[in-house]
Amino acid sequence: MTQQSVKLARWVCLECHYIYDPAKGDKTQGIPPGVPFEDLPGTWRCPECHVLKSKKGVFKRLDE
Secondary structure, eight states: OOHHHHHTOOEEETTTOOEEOTTTOBGGGTBOTTOOGGGSOTTOBOTTTOOBTTSTTSEEEOOO
16 A cells, blocks of 8 residues: 555544545535545544544544
């Protein structure tokens, strides 16, 4: 697996099962497509349940 494919992995919120897809971004918070989860600001919140990205153990990278 290349570094690029790892960086563009989808991530799931374990609280509500929302999936952040970097190919889509998050228009609710002004995140354009192409932004990897790792590059989201620590203040980013799940658009469904509003849990902070910086909360430990809440988001998990999806292995495909």
